[in-house]
Amino acid sequence: MEETKTKVPLIKPFLPPLGEVLPYLQQIWETRILTNGGPLHEELERALCDYLGVKFISLFSSGSLALMIALKALDLKGEVITTPFTFPATLQGILWNNLQPVFADIDPNDLNIHPEAVEKAITPRTCAILPVHVFGIPCDVEMIHRLARKHNLRVIYDAAHSFGVRINGDSVCRYGDLSVMSFHATKVFNTFEGGAVVCHDEMTKKRIDALKNNGIDARYRIAGSGINAKMSEFQAAVGLCQLKYVNGIIDHQKAAVSKYRELLTGINGLSMLQEREEYALNYSFLPVIVDALQFGASRDELHDFLECENIVTRKYFSPLVCDSGEVAGGETGLLPVARKMAADILCIPVFHDITRQQISAVTAAINRFHQSRRKRAQKVINNGN
Numbered sequence: 001m002e003e004t005k006t007k008v009p010l011i012k013p014f015l016p017p018l019g020e021v022l023p024y025l026q027q028i029w030e031t032r033i034l035t036n037g038g039p040l041h042e043e044l045e046r047a048l049c050d051y052l053g054v055k056f057i058s059l060f061s062s063g064s065l066a067l068m069i070a071l072k073a074l075d076l077k078g079e080v081i082t083t084p085f086t087f088p089a090t091l092q093g094i095l096w097n098n099l100q101p102v103f104a105d106i107d108p109n110d111l112n113i114h115p116e117a118v119e120k121a122i123t124p125r126t127c128a129i130l131p132v133h134v135f136g137i138p139c140d141v142e143m144i145h146r147l148a149r150k151h152n153l154r155v156i157y158d159a160a161h162s163f164g165v166r167i168n169g170d171s172v173c174r175y176g177d178l179s180v181m182s183f184h185a186t187k188v189f190n191t192f193e194g195g196a197v198v199c200h201d202e203m204t205k206k207r208i209d210a211l212k213n214n215g216i217d218a219r220y221r222i223a224g225s226g227i228n229a230k231m232s233e234f235q236a237a238v239g240l241c242q243l244k245y246v247n248g249i250i251d252h253q254k255a256a257v258s259k260y261r262e263l264l265t266g267i268n269g270l271s272m273l274q275e276r277e278e279y280a281l282n283y284s285f286l287p288v289i290v291d292a293l294q295f296g297a298s299r300d301e302l303h304d305f306l307e308c309e310n311i312v313t314r315k316y317f318s319p320l321v322c323d324s325g326e327v328a329g330g331e332t333g334l335l336p337v338a339r340k341m342a343a344d345i346l347c348i349p350v351f352h353d354i355t356r357q358q359i360s361a362v363t364a365a366i367n368r369f370h371q372s373r374r375k376r377a378q379k380v381i382n383n384g385n
Helices: 020-031 041-052 061-073 088-096 117-121 139-149 200-210 233-243 246-264 300-309 337-342 358-384
Strands: 056-060 080-081 100-102 124-128 152-158 178-182 197-200 271-273 287-290 344-349
Touching: 020 041, 020 233, 041 056, 041 233, 056 061, 056 200, 061 088, 061 152, 061 178, 061 197, 061 200, 080 088, 088 100, 088 124, 117 139, 124 139, 139 152, 197 200, 246 271, 246 358, 287 337, 300 344, 300 358, 337 344
Parallel strands: 080 100, 080 124, 124 152, 152 178
Antiparallel strands: 056 197, 178 197, 271 287, 287 344
């Protein structure tokens, strides 16, 4: 057990060298500009537009607040179709805007909301679709776009996991009316806490900027209801330092996922999602799917075993958001695929500096558990005979 003695975390936040952050702190101390769209905030907005290949971006103190304001900015009323297979913040953004969530089932091939399920869920009260690029894997953006045009709906993408993700070379954030990103510590690009809304025109950006500043616009007029959701200069400073390392982080995590694929191939009952050539992913999460019958144990049993081996994993996303909080017990449909995936998915460790030794430790532990269960099952069969 020596190889798994040291804890292997699920995710490990990247931090830039402290020496690179200190000059920005010196600037903040000298200018005494701490927030309210200061120079570092403006610099980070420009840098992110360049990196992502988008025209307009508005920075936020968190991804959750960014999503709340994105929905508010579009003046929505009625029902919003979304996925049950997501982090609670997706649902909370809908509820905070007094909108009614409607859950559509997911596609087992990419774990994203299924366009056919979306179309079946559309009613006269539907005002928008809120798909999630789950684990940074793009949704079927073309089909969702066609549905939105056909039924005159707005599309807001929850792109919390999708920093740097591209479809045929274009940022995934260029799709839909708005895209919302998270810069939380667990993401490939982080500002400790933080987030952003990507939009496509200046007027929308001005409205979003006012809403995140207590409804106060650039001329100090009250533009409507709002909230304080501004990113601070310190967060922006961290972001400016982080940005130069993002490509290296993604490359390292891509190599780690490739190694996992090599080592986990051939384990009966354990599968991984297939990648598509047109997608450039960021490899921020690595889900594996456990078929209990073939694997010889359930996802929960594997999770508990790895925990005893000091390997951190997560059951993302279990329970489904439709089964908890204010919407629990409401009409959600059967959602068979989402429910099966919530019972079978396990995210295993991947982060910016994960080592070959750590990957080997994780895969060896999974294989060891699998083999022990197979032997036990065979013993039961033999005793039965």
